[in-house]
Amino acid sequence: MDTTSLISLDRVRCDVQGRSKKHALDVLSEVLAASVDVLTPSEIFDSLIQRERLGCTALGGSVAMPHGRIAGIDVSLGAFLRLTEPVDFDAADGEPVDLIFGVLIPEDCGESELRKLKELTASISESSLQQRLRDAQDEEQVYAVLTGKALKNSPRPAVQVR
Numbered sequence: 001m002d003t004t005s006l007i008s009l010d011r012v013r014c015d016v017q018g019r020s021k022k023h024a025l026d027v028l029s030e031v032l033a034a035s036v037d038v039l040t041p042s043e044i045f046d047s048l049i050q051r052e053r054l055g056c057t058a059l060g061g062s063v064a065m066p067h068g069r070i071a072g073i074d075v076s077l078g079a080f081l082r083l084t085e086p087v088d089f090d091a092a093d094g095e096p097v098d099l100i101f102g103v104l105i106p107e108d109c110g111e112s113e114l115r116k117l118k119e120l121t122a123s124i125s126e127s128s129l130q131q132r133l134r135d136a137q138d139e140e141q142v143y144a145v146l147t148g149k150a151l152k153n154s155p156r157p158a159v160q161v162r
Helices: 021-033 041-054 111-124 127-135 139-147
Strands: 012-016 058-060 067-070 077-087 097-106
Touching: 012 021, 012 139, 021 041, 021 077, 021 097, 041 067, 041 097, 077 127, 077 139, 097 111, 097 127, 111 127, 127 139
Parallel strands: 012 077, 067 097
Antiparallel strands: 077 097
């Protein structure tokens, strides 16, 4: 998945104080909602929690990729949080999570969008990428690691809403 179409600098946060899994998902919902006028943090949170009830979205290696289908968007939308302290995310490997890449996908997305989500999951699961995300000094460096692009004058992707 081309992360430049999924995430923008304003949806990247470092040094987030996540007190618990629920609190981290709440912060993630706030970040995502700030960039889409038609969605509230509550609607996004409900979508993420509903997906978590189906099964934990922790990928192992202290990384989670909470995601949910949601009406009101035409393109997938992502946000990234790097927590100051890892939180229990009910991961199969028992490791607490400090890197969270949240994704909202359109409610009526097709198979190709789900394939892209699987590609992103594989990418974010790579330990070398995870280490670079942890080593990044600030949001701009994290964004550059996630997208492979330096930030100077890079355009922000437009979010299409219905």
